[in-house]
Amino acid sequence: MSAAVSPSVDAPGVTRASAIMLAVLRCGVALMWIQNVAWKVPPGFGRANNNGLYFWASQAVAHPVFPPYSAFIKALVLPNIEIFGWFTLLVEGGLGAFLLIGLATRFWAVVGIGQTVAITLSVLFAPHEWQWSYYLMGLAHLAIFVTAAGRSYGVDGVLRGKWLASSGRFSRLMVRLS
Amino acid sequence: MSRASGTASAADRGAILIGVAAIALAGFVFGGPLPIEFRFVDIGPGGAGLLVASGLLSIVSGVTRRRLLRSIAGALLTVGALAQIVGLALSIRPLGGDASAMAVVGGLGIGLLSLSPNPSTHPHVPTKGRP
Numbered sequence: 001m002s003a004a005v006s007p008s009v010d011a012p013g014v015t016r017a018s019a020i021m022l023a024v025l026r027c028g029v030a031l032m033w034i035q036n037v038a039w040k041v042p043p044g045f046g047r048a049n050n051n052g053l054y055f056w057a058s059q060a061v062a063h064p065v066f067p068p069y070s071a072f073i074k075a076l077v078l079p080n081i082e083i084f085g086w087f088t089l090l091v092e093g094g095l096g097a098f099l100l101i102g103l104a105t106r107f108w109a110v111v112g113i114g115q116t117v118a119i120t121l122s123v124l125f126a127p128h129e130w131q132w133s134y135y136l137m138g139l140a141h142l143a144i145f146v147t148a149a150g151r152s153y154g155v156d157g158v159l160r161g162k163w164l165a166s167s168g169r170f171s172r173l174m175v176r177l178s
Numbered sequence: 179m180s181r182a183s184g185t186a187s188a189a190d191r192g193a194i195l196i197g198v199a200a201i202a203l204a205g206f207v208f209g210g211p212l213p214i215e216f217r218f219v220d221i222g223p224g225g226a227g228l229l230v231a232s233g234l235l236s237i238v239s240g241v242t243r244r245r246l247l248r249s250i251a252g253a254l255l256t257v258g259a260l261a262q263i264v265g266l267a268l269s270i271r272p273l274g275g276d277a278s279a280m281a282v283v284g285g286l287g288i289g290l291l292s293l294s295p296n297p298s299t300h301p302h303v304p305t306k307g308r309p
Contacts, residue, residue, distance in 0.1 A: 008188055008195065030285075031218045038220055038278040042266050089266075089277055096278070097259075097285030101196065103292055153195070155292050158188040 010157040011148065019152035026099050026149040029112070029140050034096035037089060045085030053088060054081050056123060063125040073122070091115060099144070102154015107177040109145035113138055150178055189293045193248050194240035196293075200233030200255070200286050207274075219282050222274010228258050229283065236290055249294040255287025 009019045039052055046052025057077055064070040077084045091111065098108045120134040143149075150156030156178035163171040163178070206219040207226035221229070232251040239247035261272040262280035273279040 006191075008191055034278045034281045035218045037281055038276045040277060043269070093277055093281040093284070096281035097288060100199075100282065100285040101289030101292075103289060155192065155289050158192045158293060 006153070008153045008157050010151040010160045014152060022147055022149040023102070023153035025140065026102055026105065026144055026152075026154065029144060030096050030099035032096075032137075033092050033099065033112075037092040037096060040085060040089040040092065042085060042089065043082055045081050045088075047081050053085050054078070056126075057081065057084075059126040060122040063123075063127075065121045065124045069121045099150075102150030102152075102156050104174065104177040105150025105154060105156050106145050106148055109141045109149075112141035112144070116141060148178065187243075189245075189248075190240040190243050192240075192293050193236045193251075193290060196286055196289050197233040197236030197238075197240065197251070200229045200236065203282050203286075204229035204233070219278045220275035221279040221282070222271065225258070225262075225273030225275060225279045225283060228254065228273065229286070232286070232290075245294050248290050252287050252290030252292075252294055255283050256291060257287075259284030259287055 006016065006019070009016075011019060011022075014022070041052055044054070046054035050058070057073055060070045060073040061078070092115065095108055095112050095115065098104055099112070116134060116138045120138070123129050124131055124134060148156070151160060160175065160178055163174045166172075203219055204221070204226040206217070206221050207223055209217045209219070232255050235247050235251040235254075239245065239251065258273055259280050262277070262283065265272045266277060266280070271279075273283060
């Protein structure tokens with residue numbers, strides 16, 4: 001077991017090069033969410049012109065992947081896109097923000113897997129989609145989770161020692177989420 | 179103003195790293211001519227100015243080891259992100275750009291605020307035996 005490669009890295013056994021690559025992976029996935037939160041535009045989220053989030057959510061109905069999910073989208077999401085649109089915007093904005101800085105990274109990796117599943121169930125069978133885009137999205141978040149990538153040049157790596165030394169409830173929670 | 183003695187801690191280095199990232203990401207204000215494939219962040223001059231100012235403040239806080247400056251930079255960015263969220267609901271954009279500016283500015287702000295209460299003299303003990 002090697003010593004820490006940097007004060008910003010709390011990942012024993014990880015070389016400096018590996019830590020840098022994990023940080024690049026984490027920030028790259030963050031930029032994916034950041035770029036794609038841009039086209040979630042309130043207040044209508046594309047309902048008026050059948051584009052944007054409304055259009056892509058409706059693909060779950062037009063090209064069903066999992067019929068119960070399609071029924072959920074048709075009955076609940078599309079009629080209330082103004083509410084679900086804000087939920088999507090905040091979740092994807094949070095994914096971009098927290099993965100970028102590497103805070104509570106394992107928690108956000110799980111959120112990313114969940115959001116990837118939702119997107120996959122919406123558009124996997126839509127025309128001109130490359131199914132591996134969505135498989136790779138899920139696998140990238142899985143890699144971030146299993147490597148706890150926020151401990152490499154992320155805020156998790158800086159604060160984890162402090163959280164481990166503390167017996168407070170918040171610190172114990174952050175140890176689990178990081 | 180809180181200032182710790184000794185060498186720079188991980189939190190100080192983290193503040194410098196976040197400050198550099200903020201200034202680098204502000205460069206997307208010139209990203210208009212870029213192909214959409216490389217336009218990761220859409221931010222206006224106001225948002226870019228906030229990123230540069232807060233980034234510089236964050237770097238100075240890391241170099242001089244003054245946590246108050248880090249808190250101020252983090253608070254500025256976080257308030258900017260909250261203003262952008264409210265602005266999105268009202269179809270105005272205080273930072274320019276779109277929700278991507280909110281995510282970037284908010285993330286960096288939360289990161290700086292997270293590092294602010296961390297005493298600069300806190301020893302860094304690498305985790306052992308944790309996955």
